[in-house]
Amino acid sequence: MDSDRLTLSxxxxRSLGYRVVDLLVDHFAGKEDAPIGRSPGREELEGLLREELPxxxxxxxxxxxxxxxxxLPNTMRVDHxxxxxxxPGPNNFVSVLAxxxxxxxxxxxxxWISGAAAAQTELVVVDWLRELCGLPETAGGLFTSGGSMASVTGLAAARHAVLDDEVEGAVAYCSDQxxxxxxxxxxxxxxxxDQLRRxxxxxxxxxxxxxxxxxxxxxxxxxxxxFCVIANAGTxxxxxxxxxxxxxxxxxxxxLWLHxxxxxxAAAVICERGRERLSGVDRADSLTLDPHKWLFQPFEIGGVLVRDQQHLRRAFQIQAEYLEDAIGEFDEVNYSDYGIQLTRSFRALKLWMTLKVFGRRAVATAVARGFDRADQAEALLRSWDGxxxxxxxxxGILTYRYAPDALSADQADALTRRLPKALRDEGTAMVTKTTLEGRPALRLCPINPRTSADDVRQTLTVLDRLAESLADDQRGAAP
Ligand SMILES: Cc1ncc(COP(=O)(O)O)c(C=O)c1O
Structure with missing residues (x-):
């Protein structure tokens, strides 16, 4: 080790790197039997990790x-x-290497001057997404840290294109979902x-x-x-x-601009069922699509596509004297002209490698499996009392609640609210809840392509058992 050059021999x-690879391979190969992870409290983690700057x-x-x-053990395994x-974040090993x-x-x-092939790779991958979404050749876009930044980017293009950046009195619309x-x-x-109507x-x-x-x-x-409507392609x-x-x-x-x-x-356009459900997505003026969600990429890679990519350039391009050497002579693309970041990591590589190694067809099958697992969960729950x-x-999303005849709606709601934590403590699986029409509902988002039918059945069976035992406790506690 040559410490003040920050180098290792x-x-x-090699020995450190191989150990990391071994850790990763064990992680990817042994997922089914691995614990789902932990979410300890602050006190415990302070005890483990607080120390003076070394x-x-x-x-x-x-x-x-x-x-x-x-x-690592004190985080949830969102790829479990x-x-x-x-x-969920069901990434894949090829992307991790990328x-x-x-x-x-x-x-x-x-x-371009610093990362020509990286920019070219991004152009190609963005164009694959453009084609999948049915957007015209004028469309282009870029990868961002995630969906939040992608929407900022797309909506900045909208503000510039439609309002010439004059926001006073402007109104955008979306659903309350x-x-x-x-x-x-x-x-x-x-x-x-008050300028966004939900x-x-x-x-x-x-x-x-x-x-x-x-x-x-x-x-x-x-x-x-x-000036703008924001529509959902999968709330x-x-x-x-x-x-x-x-x-x-x-x-x-x-x-109106349609974002x-x-x-x-939106990634579900890659499979037939998704394409049918998303009919009309090709009409978007801008579109947020996150590969780190349903395209199986490690965080962080979100993406935005804009129907006329020049709107991005007009919204973001600013010349600076210290970047003179970066100005292209021909048709080079400087992605810093199309979004917020100047320094950007090479996010496109992981999606490029995934699509090249596995191919579109396998990724489409993996996405379609998420639809099937959610269908399976729905059929199972419909066949059960309570x-x-x-x-x-x-x-790929199902919402449901425990509502047996023997409990009032309030009692059932109180119990439904307790189920995610009860399941987490039990350790088999992780589900979360939301609120729909003022009442709690559990959500199941089984989009991990490595989730088996058995994983779904086992999880719901454990939930059912926990719900019954909480209901028994509740009945026992009743005066
Ligand atoms: C529909 C939708 N839009 C936007 C976002 C925000 O994306 P990100 O968390 O990547 O910033 C999410 C995140 O779950 C989402 O589900």
Missing amino acids: PEEM EEGQDPQEVLDQVEADI PRFFGFV DTLAAGFNVFSGT THTSVDRALRLLGFGP LPHDEAYRLDPEVLAEAVRTDRAAGRRP TNTGAVDPLLRLADVADEHD VDGAYG WEVVTPSQM
């Missing part, structure tokens, strides 16, 4: 020992086949909270085009400036897909 690098270095093998003992909460290479070579993806990243994006872009959802948790059109008319009549709550075709018609009629938040769901399906399986 080749032997040390003045002197330590044997890297010992540091890795600590990572193995104290850090029975992690069904939030949006990220290692991108970090190891520290490839700079902000300018829309992810809060959209509220945050608009807030960052200078819009006040319209009530219809009976299937979608944005009703009639309700949208009426709201636009009302705002126009009041002298305000409707986080229920997987609902807004009626994209009809919303696109309303957007056309009223000169589609497909952070979670369970109610709140929203059917759609886009």
Whole structure:
């Protein structure tokens, strides 16, 4: 080790590196039997990890020992086949190696002059996504840290294209099921909270085009400036897909920019079932699509596509004297001209390698399996007494609650609320809850392609057992 050059000897690098590879391989190969992870309290973690800034270095093998003992086991494994909460993160080993290479070579993806092949790779992968979504050749985009930044980027293009960046009196629309990243994006872009209308959802948790059109008319009549509608291609709550075709018609009629938040769901265009559900996504002016959700990539890779990519450049390009050498002479693409980041990691590599190693067909099958597992869970719950399906399986998401005849709605709701923690403590699996029409509902998001039918059955069986035993306790406790 040559500490003040921050280098290890080749032997040390190899032995440390091989140990990391072994850890990863064990992780990927042994997932089914591995614990789902832990979420300890602050006090425990302070005890494990709080220390003074180390003045002197330590044997890297010992540091890795600590990572193995104290850090990795004390996180939830969002890639575990029975992690069904939030949006799982079922990454793949090829992508992990790609990220290692991108970090190891520290490839700079902000300018062509520093990372030409990285930019070209991103152009190619973005174009694959564009084709899958049916957007025209004028469309382009880039990879971001995640869906939140992708929507900021797409909505910045909208603000520039439609409003010439003049936000006063402007109004955007979405359903009340829309992810809060959209509220945050608009807030960052200078819009006040009252400039986003969160319209009530219809009976299937979608944005009703009639309700949208009426709201636009009302705002126009009041002298305000409707400029954008944000439609969902798979809500986080229920997987609902807004009626994209009809919303696109309303957007056309009223000169609104159509931003589609497909952070979670848009990747499903890769399979037939997803393509059918997402009909109309090709009408988007901008689209958020996150490979770190349903395209099996490690965090962080979100993505935004814009129908006319020049809108991105117009919104973001600023010349600087210290970047003179980076200005292209021909048709080089400087991705820093198309988004917020100048320094950007080589995110495209992991998706490129995944699609090349496994091919579209395998990835499509992997996505389709998520639809099937959610269907399976729905069928199982419908066949059991005591369970109610709140929203059917759609886009790989199912919501449900425990509602046996013997309990009042309030009692059942109180019990449903306790189930995610009870399951977490039991250790088999992880599900999370949400609120629909003021009542709690459990969510199941089984999009991990390594989730088996047995994983789903086992998880629901344990939930059923826990629910019955909590109900027994409740009855026992009743006066
Ligand atoms: C529909 C939807 N939009 C946006 C986001 C935000 O994406 P990110 O967490 O990658 O910033 C999420 C995250 O779950 C989501 O489900």
